[in-house]
Amino acid sequence: MKIGAALEFNLMDFPGKIAAVAFTPGCNYRCPHCHAAPLLKDAKDLGSEGFLNYLDTVKDWVNGVVICGGEPTLQPNLIPFIKKLRERKLAVKLDTNGSNPEVLAQLLAEGLVDYVAMDVKGPRFLWPATAGVEGHCDAMTESLKLVARFPVYEFRTTVAPVLRGNGEITFLTVQEMAAAARYVAQTTGTDAHKYYVQKFVPRKDGLLDARLESFPETPLQLLQDIHKEVLKHLPNTQVRG
Numbered sequence: 001m002k003i004g005a006a007l008e009f010n011l012m013d014f015p016g017k018i019a020a021v022a023f024t025p026g027c028n029y030r031c032p033h034c035h036a037a038p039l040l041k042d043a044k045d046l047g048s049e050g051f052l053n054y055l056d057t058v059k060d061w062v063n064g065v066v067i068c069g070g071e072p073t074l075q076p077n078l079i080p081f082i083k084k085l086r087e088r089k090l091a092v093k094l095d096t097n098g099s100n101p102e103v104l105a106q107l108l109a110e111g112l113v114d115y116v117a118m119d120v121k122g123p124r125f126l127w128p129a130t131a132g133v134e135g136h137c138d139a140m141t142e143s144l145k146l147v148a149r150f151p152v153y154e155f156r157t158t159v160a161p162v163l164r165g166n167g168e169i170t171f172l173t174v175q176e177m178a179a180a181a182r183y184v185a186q187t188t189g190t191d192a193h194k195y196y197v198q199k200f201v202p203r204k205d206g207l208l209d210a211r212l213e214s215f216p217e218t219p220l221q222l223l224q225d226i227h228k229e230v231l232k233h234l235p236n237t238q239v240r241g
């Protein structure tokens with residue numbers, strides 16, 4: 001299990017837990033708005049043993065671990081690593097892009113994860129553009145269904161600028177976000193999901209596609225308009241800024 005970076009612990013990343021965070025290197029997507037460029041390129045492996053040793057030193061107050069990336073489900077030793085966390089009685093939250101339903105199915109079957117957060121990369125017809133790669137649409141659809149069966153989970157979409165076929169770059173629209181929400185509800189057969197509409201925040205010299213660095217944050221009015229429309233399809237939607 002490779003760990004490219006780690007945060008000691010915080011109260012923000014895992015609702016209700018004091019959680020340390022492990023960032024795994026590498027991702028099979030190339031979302032233009034991705035902030036994790038260093039993790040996707042030449043991230044060093046800090047080693048899982050050091051992270052586990054750290055957890056042993058803070059076991060009196062840290063009660064959870066967030067595994068994010070990059071894309072954690074690409075790590076061949078993810079499941080043995082999570083089992084080591086479970087042996088330490090730690091709750092586990094997994095962040096995923098949904099590209100690997102086989103791993104999600106195994107985690108679900110073995111009851112290894114308490115909370116899953118899955119990205120929904122906008123409406124299905126835009127996934128190749130928003131994820132920056134072709135060919136994962138069926139896997140992501142399968143993952144939507146699986147994630148909705150975990151004890152606690154969330155779906156989330158960053159309202160980011162999208163590279164359009166005509167060469168333009170514009171934010172996801174209200175109609176596109178409504179289509180995304182509708183697809184989640186239809187695919188899973190229920191609208192009872194926690195869904196977060198997230199603000200895009202540019203970062204100078206930090207995004208996978210430098211053309212997006214000149215964009216502003218997602219305008220508040222756009223987030224509010226999207227929220228109003230998405231609520232019609234997923235009533236438990238919140239804006240996360």
Ligand code: SF4
Pocket residue numbers: 027028029030031033034035036069070071097131
């Ligand atoms: S934002 Fe996209 S490219 Fe970046 S880590 Fe997440 S899924 Fe991978």
